[in-house]
């Protein structure tokens with residue numbers, strides 16, 4: 118009877134312990150299973166979206182294979198030794214006689230005690246060295262390959278500039294970086310498929326890191342430096358990205374995405390992006406918004422063909438983007454995304470909000486401004502009080518400030534104007 122009682126008692130204790138473990142256990146399992154989802158936007162383990170992603174993917178699985186074998190061997194050996202050399206004598210613990218799990222070694226034979234074994238020491242030094250050397254060789258080949266530009270000189274190149282807390286893309290259609298970019302965009306990097314796009318990645322304020330996991334690895338964006346990188350998308354689609362170097366308040370919401378499309382579509386897109394905005398005149402839809410834009414927004418935002426302060430023609434913007442260090446360091450003018458074709462983009466505020474409510478289902482990107490249902494409420498909240506939507510330090514020229522002087526009607530007028538920027 119006594120044994121039965123003890124057994125039941127133990128069972129109870131056991132199940133109580135298990136209840137405490139159940140929740141964290143289930144959560145860990147969920148996390149683990151979630152990691153297996155290959156369709157997640159920031160999934161790194163894809164081999165079909167880009168040749169560089171394939172290189173990383175292949176390397177990862179080779180290393181994982183080796184690590185799994187080593188892991189099983191080491192863990193297996195530990196479990197075997199715990200079992201093989203366990204204390205079998207079951208004598209009571211002299212310090213706590215009631216403890217049923219502990220007993221002392223007294224009276225039990227100790228295993229043979231050794232100090233060092235030259236063959237073993239050599240084995241566990243040389244074998245890991247060989248394994249790590251092999252992994253290092255393939256890793257280095259992969260790293261160098263990712264920096265190698267095989268695209269010809271006169272094809273599309275993009276300068277990528279990170280800034281608190283959004284990304285700017287400067288397109289050089291003829292590949293000539295010594296001349297001003299043909300056009301400048303933000304948040305969404307649009308590229309043709311099946312073509313290697315050489316990037317020069319830089320930063321305007323602090324260190325950021327550019328990362329489109331399904332297309333290539335990470336590259337740091339460092340002020341005063343230009344890092345060569347490349348992107349190639351094998352098939353059309355949206356490839357999400359995230360800044361991966363802590364860069365202050367809104368680092369976590371400094372997102373970006375790559376939109377890859379067939380070359381013919383991309384040519385149409387680029388042709389449209391080349392166009393400067395035609396200034397609206399009194400009576401035009403959006404004219405009131407344009408007036409408000411010129412007095413409130415044009416100090417930081419540029420619209421080619423319209424704003425004189427920083428993007429009238431490419432000369433001024435070019436100075437801000439690349440040239441004069443003095444202007445470059447001042448984040449006040451030209452410090453915000455170029456809005457020349459705002460309505461052609463489907464995200465804003467560092468790619469964290471959708472411009473169109475039907476974007477969630479995926480709208481035809483090339484016709485976004487025609488088929489999109491503009492998210493008036495979201496965009497209005499952003500225009501009137503951006504720091505409420507995304508942490509910013511506007512007083513230090515970092516992030517968009519609030520505009521308490523603007524009314525709801527002003528916000529709507531500005532949206533009307535923004536929608537003319539197709």
Ligand code: CUA
Pocket residue numbers: 279280281282324325326360361362363364365367368369371
């Ligand atoms: Cu930019 Cu983190």
